[in-house]
Amino acid sequence: MTIRTIDKKTIYAYLGEINDPEVPVLSIIDLGIVRDVKMNGDELEVIITPTYTGCPAMDLITTTIKIQLATLGFKKVKVTQVLSPAWTTDWMSEEGKRKLREYGIAPPNPKQQVCDQQLFAAAEAVQCPHCNSYHTHRISEFGSTACKALYQCDDCKEPFDYFKCH
Amino acid sequence: MNDSLIQYTLHLADNSLILGQRNGEWCGHGPVLEQDIAITNISLDLIGQARNFYQYAARLINENATKVSPTGGDLERATEDTLAYLRKEREFKNLLLVEQPNGDWGQSILRQFFFSQFQYLLFEQLQNSKDEQIAAIAEKSLKEITYHLRWSSEWVIRLGDGTEESHKRMVKAVDELWRYTGEMFEGASYELRAASDGVGANLSTLEASWVDKVKDIFNEASLPIPEKVFMQTGGKEGRHTEHLGYILTELQYMQRAYPNSEW
Numbered sequence: 001m002t003i004r005t006i007d008k009k010t011i012y013a014y015l016g017e018i019n020d021p022e023v024p025v026l027s028i029i030d031l032g033i034v035r036d037v038k039m040n041g042d043e044l045e046v047i048i049t050p051t052y053t054g055c056p057a058m059d060l061i062t063t064t065i066k067i068q069l070a071t072l073g074f075k076k077v078k079v080t081q082v083l084s085p086a087w088t089t090d091w092m093s094e095e096g097k098r099k100l101r102e103y104g105i106a107p108p109n110p111k112q113q114v115c116d117q118q119l120f121a122a123a124e125a126v127q128c129p130h131c132n133s134y135h136t137h138r139i140s141e142f143g144s145t146a147c148k149a150l151y152q153c154d155d156c157k158e159p160f161d162y163f164k165c166h
Numbered sequence: 167m168n169d170s171l172i173q174y175t176l177h178l179a180d181n182s183l184i185l186g187q188r189n190g191e192w193c194g195h196g197p198v199l200e201q202d203i204a205i206t207n208i209s210l211d212l213i214g215q216a217r218n219f220y221q222y223a224a225r226l227i228n229e230n231a232t233k234v235s236p237t238g239g240d241l242e243r244a245t246e247d248t249l250a251y252l253r254k255e256r257e258f259k260n261l262l263l264v265e266q267p268n269g270d271w272g273q274s275i276l277r278q279f280f281f282s283q284f285q286y287l288l289f290e291q292l293q294n295s296k297d298e299q300i301a302a303i304a305e306k307s308l309k310e311i312t313y314h315l316r317w318s319s320e321w322v323i324r325l326g327d328g329t330e331e332s333h334k335r336m337v338k339a340v341d342e343l344w345r346y347t348g349e350m351f352e353g354a355s356y357e358l359r360a361a362s363d364g365v366g367a368n369l370s371t372l373e374a375s376w377v378d379k380v381k382d383i384f385n386e387a388s389l390p391i392p393e394k395v396f397m398q399t400g401g402k403e404g405r406h407t408e409h410l411g412y413i414l415t416e417l418q419y420m421q422r423a424y425p426n427s428e429w
Contacts, residue, residue: 028300050214050306050402051309052210052211052212052214052310053211053215053218053306053307054210054211054212054213054214054215054217055214056210083218083299083302083303083305083306084300084302084305084306086284086305086306086308086309087306117312117315117316118316119316119319119320119323120320139199139200140201140203140204141204141313141317142200142203142207142208142313142317143203143207144202144203146207146210146211146310150200166309
């Protein structure tokens with residue numbers, strides 16, 4: 001394959017093989033952090049947006065993108081980070097949500113429920129990824145990484161991560 | 167391009183870095199595991215904000231720099247790391263509030279609440295800044311600040327309106343920290359310039375909303391709002407309390423002892 005014959009779709013397919021280092025079942029395409037790809041001859045610009053401001057995975061993702069696209073023959077790959085519009089869990093693909101659930105992490109609820117200032121609000125009803133019960137409760141709204149909250153199922157008693165709405 | 171935009175960006179960066187560093191001191195020492203994780207998550211968000219602002223400041227500084235160094239050697243280029251690790255105490259422009267010691271859990275919570283409430287209102291305005299990058303960083307950070315504000319507000323209420331002991335400690339924390347809140351609304355020269363350029367926020371309109379919000383939470387927390395307290399200022403201009411030097415000693419140690427070392 002020469003660079004001339006490579007189209008955007010192929011590049012997206014290659015990018016779809018790069019996984020998030022902290023949630024390795026999700027590709028960066030599933031997460032919705034690749035915003036655009038601009039091609040100009042053998043030069044390529046990939047525009048990405050961080051999930052969370054302090055997400056330490058972004059530096060590694062940038063390097064991985066460059067390495068991955070170098071294997072396609074692109075010598076000049078520029079990865080640009082944009083902050084606006086701010087990333088939201090609404091950009092996560094349905095495929096990504098399915099993969100998360102299988103991995104044991106509850107995917108973000110379709111409707112954003114707690115991204116507001118209301119105090120002492122009831123915790124979101126989150127479905128247990130293990131036994132599918134909605135009979136769960138929140139242990140902490142901050143979890144093992146910035147993007148997750150910690151829940152426990154009251155039926156199967158398993159603790160689990162919830163990819164919180166953002 | 168003007169110098170006040172650089173100063174203003176550094177001020178925003180320094181606030182986030184220093185509070186991020188302070189909160190990080192709780193790592194492994196939180197009262198319960200979940201809250202230890204919460205406050206260090208907030209640290210991570212703050213350090214992320216600081217990185218965004220430092221990267222932008224470095225870009226502005228490098229664009230603005232003279233092409234040839236006075237000594238004829240290679241020009242040192244500013245980076246997010248040189249700005250965080252190699253500036254001296256007097257060059258830091260953070261609020262005095264964020265450098266205050268952690269004290270007990272109540273004092274750290276109250277410091278976070280005062281700052282998050284301020285940042286929330288500030289970044290709401292900065293989302294519409296004429297400077298696109300400042301606006302983008304503010305827009306991105308605001309979602310996370312909403313979490314910080316909700317979390318710290320709930321804790322202020324829980325502790326203020328909790329047991330006799332927790333109430334007593336919160337009253338003491340208010341007594342300790344209130345004197346550093348006035349500085350948030352007293353514009354340094356670069357802030358006034360940034361505001362008049364449409365880049366920075368209008369601090370006088372922020373003050374009234376901040377006081378209203380704090381009154382609401384204090385009311386629920388049965389905490390009294392102090393009256394007529396002499397306000398300490400100077401941090402924004404580089405005049406700090408004795409605590410900042412110690413923070414920087416720890417934060418900058420590796421780069422000072424082993425210049426240019428990398429992970």
